[in-house]
Amino acid sequence: MRYFEYFVGPQHVGVTGNMSYHLWADGDEIKKMITSVGYLHRGFEKLMEYREWVKNVPMVPRICVPEPDVNEVLYAMGVEELSGLVPSERAQYIRVLVLEMARLSAFLFYFAGAAGALGLYTIPQWTIGDRDYILDRFEELTGGRAYHIYTTPGGVRRDLPDGFKSRVQETMNYLKKRLIDYDRLMFENAIIVKRTKGIGIIEKDYAMNMGVTGPNLRASGIKADVRKDDHYLVYDKLDFDVPVVGDGDIFSRIMQRRLEFDESIKIIEQVLEMMPDGGFIEKLPNPIEWKVPAGDVYVKLESSKGEFGYYIVSNGEEKPYRIHVRGPSYTHGIQVAQEKIVGMRIADVAPFLFSLDVCPPDIER
């Protein structure tokens, strides 16, 4: 039997980054898929072994382009745990603020991609435009728009600028207003509903067995969130819900993120209110030649794509001995996608792949 053979990627709207899917189709039905990665391999894990601890700070955000801050925070948390540094409470609140703002911007990016994959281009125009307002706040806070390089072992590199809190609140108010537009345009849109409901279902048990995490897991009906279950930073002091949609199809994965969007805004508003005064950084004894005590640590947090983890090993030297990054995209973008795409129509491939929110840079590191 000869199949029709075709490729998605390495450049395609269905994948945020350079990664290729090799598909075999019989008529309109996908029979087999093999993922082809390697277009984006930069060897960060290895590069980190050759750089002093603090020099890795500008490098880690590159591991996930749409949401770089999780890497910075994880790296800092890991190094802090190994060395016994404790960032001030204010720094921890600022980190939460940064993480949640990054989550919002990643969700807006996701909405753009999900709608774009269905051929609806007004939504990407809006969400990417609105994402820029968040990036404006990032630019004010960190000096950078996409890569912030802001969180560092010991705290954060700069304090909030004057009047920053009120401007963040303005942005949140604006986004809340825009969500109504999004709802009407996207979630009440017959095209999206028809094209995504009941398609690409990831069942609850399957998701558990495969190690699916984050919004994808919650969309399949399991209430699990690192922020609640294994809290880090100051998430235990914040009041927020973990929504669960539960159908496991493409629509519920998009909807899951839409509901979590509200929760993130709620968290940001609380953080702005509760943030205490105090120092923003605990300086290292020496920026370059500092040695982290020997030991190993696994730190994890909830990113917009799922559970992100760093395994850091130090042998007491000026450079890490080994750093392993566990990104959620490997599971979602390779194992789950490869199996679940079988039997799907060609037209559904792009929406399905995008609904998984795969980030190829974190597959390859």
Add this chain to the structure above:
Amino acid sequence: MGIFKKIFTPLDALKHLGQKPHTIRVPYVKKEPAKRYRGIHVNDWDKCIGCGNCARICTCQAIEMIPIDSIKVEEGKTNLRPQVDYGRCSFCGQCVDVCPTGSLKLSTEYLMTSTNKDDYIFIPPKDRDSGEGTGWESSTETSMLRFDREEMPERNPDERKLDFEPVLLGFSEQQAYLESMRCLGCGLCVDGCPTHMFIPEYIQKIRDAEYNGAVDEFFKNNPLPQICGTVCTHNCEDNCVYSRRGNPIQIRYLKGFAAEKVDNYGDVIKVDPDNKIDKKVAVIGAGPAGLTLAFYLRKYGVQVKIFESTPNAEGMMRYGIPRYRLSEKTLKKETDFILSTGAEIQYSTEIGKDIPLKNLLDEYDAVFIGVGFQQGIPMGVPGEDAIGVLQAADFLRDVAMGKKVEIGNKAIIVGGGDVAMDASRTALRLGAKSVIMYRRRWVDMPAHEEEKLEAKDEGVEIMPQTLPTEIVKDENGKVKSVKYVKTKMVDQGEGKRPKPVPIEDEIYEMECSAVIQAIGQNPDYSLFPDDIKEKLQFDKRGKRIIVDDYGETLIPGLFAGGDCVNNRGDIVGAIADARKAARGAQRGRGRASP
């Protein structure tokens, strides 16, 4: 919701048609970057010292240090300036946060357009600065560097002024670790050290608690590490990059800390006392210069004999520096080690009196003169011959020797140098009240700031802009009081010190029981016979002997170093001279002379 409605709700979007778009339209409006925006680098070349820490921290290896010919190389400053390759730079700003001087910043400028790829590699100047308060700037608060030092623990002033026990308590291991951890290893401090000690290397060893290794580094160019680690004039710290905006690393005390940790230098530094080659060198004066020369020559097996006029070694280190600053234990430890390397010493022998210098020149392959400045300079005011008018050098020596010195209940010390501080604090410890009179301002006092502050803390009264004009005697010829006037500072034009001019109208008088003069010292060159003195070359004031790069005078085989050669007047300067002379003495007589 019916499917019919679901088809039409998205048409809501049409209401946005009339709204202002958030994308930029024609005519083009430049987007103003945020205040903290990280754009291209600017560097203030005048502030930049070329330490290279920016290049070191750059994770992208985008920064290279390039020598600029038009920049003058000064002590603690190089002519290197960072060159940035924007093909590599990731605009993280860590170079800014590690910059000790704060010269480097990222401005809010971000436009760079060129078809030539070489245009993206350049040495950032200052002219594209977007202004203060914009861009990614450096400040002591946001810098990665800890500008605050670990304070050296000291005894309480009220307690310490009662005895001659050491004032400094010494670093704890944790403090030494934290202080040594601040070092960035740029090595600019080495410029400031006359003997060019391997400072970054030994600080690294101290950080790793490898004290033996640190001692090994010390002895490469300084055989008196614990003495220097306690009382050195620490020029190195003035050149430390941290001193540009904060407290320099306490290189001196770190050295002292590590040296103290090693009880017996002999375990680390191996010099065979029985190894003696056929070369003999005589050393006059067992001060820092003489001891240093002896050590470095003994390392190569040269036979060394030291002639010392007093019954003790150490010279001015013993007789000029009071014991509360430099303890007996420290002095003994270091001299005993140097003497244990096989250097002979003959005490209480004065060259020129007991043995003529000529004999030494005939008998030995080389002779080294390392005599200090021991004769105090008189002030030249009426009444100096009164009983109770002392010279600081004599006063300190007598106290150090344990002689009984009568100064009564109130001593006036004249002068503003370290010797004046030592004399005033010694007088306090003898139970007298101390007053320092100095003709210039507090800031002009040549004494080290910490000495001044320590003296003040202990209760020494310091009177700047005060000039004694007469010493009044009582009927027994004893000092009764000092008459003095106030001075005003007259500007002498750019680059010159303001001159103190007495205000003659009002003359004040202060009762006292002793006057200690500490306005300077002169050498005692009575050891030179006239014919040798004629052949020697002295500086304009006739105080210092001129020597060549190997410490050799115009007389072949006669070397000199220390106070009688350099104008630093400190221990480490003497060590540097002696190291030069050690090389010269090994080369042989007269070879270095023109």
